[in-house]
Amino acid sequence: MSHTTSPFGVLLVNLGTPDSPTAPDVKKFLKQFLSDPRVVDISPWIWKPILNGIILNTRPAKVAKLYESIWWEQGSPLMVISQRQRDKLAQSLHASMGVEVPVELGMSYGNPSLESGLSKLKAQGAEKIFVLPLYAQYSCSTVAPVFDAIGDLNKTKRDFPELRINKDYFDHPDYISALADSVKQHWQSKGRGEVLLMSFHGVPVRYVTEGDPYQKQCQTTAELVAQSLGLTTDQWRICFQSQFGKEEWLTPATDMLLEALPAEGVKSVDIMCPAFSSDCLETLEEISQEGKASFIAAGGERYEFIGCLNDSEAHISLLTEITKQQTLGWC
C-alpha cells in the first residue's frame, strides 16, 4: 500500500460534550453552547440574564448527575465514540484511496476545539480541508454554527485553506441502508416490537417556519428507513426529543408519545435516534433509560433501544463514501 500523503485532510465535527461529569465542567460546556445565538436566538438582553442568572446556576448540577450515569471509564461516550470514528475513518480512507488522509476531530463547543482540529490538519500538511459535520439532517442550530465558526477562525488569517463543508446526508442511500440494517440486526437479536419509533432531536418550531429544512429532512429520513424495512404506516412513528425551554418545539414530543402509546394499545416498541451519529447523553440517558421508565410506567410492556451507528462498519463506510464523493478532484 502506498504511503503518499493526500493534499487534503478531513475535519470530523460533532457538537461536543463536557470534559468530566462534574458541575463545573458541565457549566463551562453549557455556557459556551447556550451562548451561541444559532442555538438560542432570542435577544441577548433577554437571554443573558436568564442564562447566567438561572440556567447556569441550576442546570449544571442536575445534568452532571445524568452525565455521571452514562459516563464510561475512558470518558464521555460521545467523545470516546468520536475518537473511534476518527481512527477508523482514517484507516478506511487509507485503504480505499491508497493515500494517507489525515482525519482530526473538532467539536463546536468544548474540547477538542474546531481550531485545534484545523491546526492539527495543517501540521500534517493538509492544504485543503473537507469538513464533515456528523449531523445527517441540516439544522440552523447544529450545522450552521460550524460554517460560522470556521469563517470566524479565518477572519484573523492572511491565508486560508481551500474548504468544502458537507451540509447534510439525510437521504444518502448508504445512510438509509445503515440505519435499516441496524434495525434488522436489532430485531434478530432482541425480537421485534409492534412499532418502530424514530426519535429525532427537536428544535423550536419557529426555526422551521423561518426556513430551517431540518423537520423536512427528518421526515424524509424516517420515510426512507420505513420504506426500506417494508413497514406499513401503523408500524412506525416519528417523534422529537430533548425539548429545552418554554418555546413551542417540534411535535410529537417523544416523552409525550411514550406516555400515550400504551393507552392506544401499543405495548411493545423499538426506538432509534437517527439524528445522532454517536450515542450520547440524549440517547443513553434520555431515550434508553428515562424513556423506558416512562413507557413502562404508562403501561408499556417491552421497550428496546437501538443504539446509534457509532463506529460500526456501515457507518464508517458511509463516512468514507461521503468523503470520497465530496473531495472528487482533490486527490
Ligand SMILES: C=CC1=C(C)c2cc3[nH]c(cc4nc(cc5[nH]c(cc1n2)c(C)c5CCC(=O)O)C(CCC(=O)O)=C4C)c(C)c3C=C
Ligand atoms: C437550547 C436548545 C437546543 C437545541 C436547539 C439543540 C439542538 C440539537 N442538539 C443536537 C445534539 C446534541 N445535543 C446535545 C446536548 C444538549 N443539547 C441542548 C440543547 C439544544 N440542542 C442542551 C442544553 C444539551 C446539554 C445537555 C443538557 O443540558 O440537557 C448533545 C451532546 C450530548 C452529550 O453526550 O454530551 C448532542 C449530540 C442536535 C442533533 C440538535 C438539532 C438538530
Ligand SMILES: [Fe+2]
Ligand atoms: Fe441538543
Ligand SMILES: [Fe+2]
Ligand atoms: Fe436532553
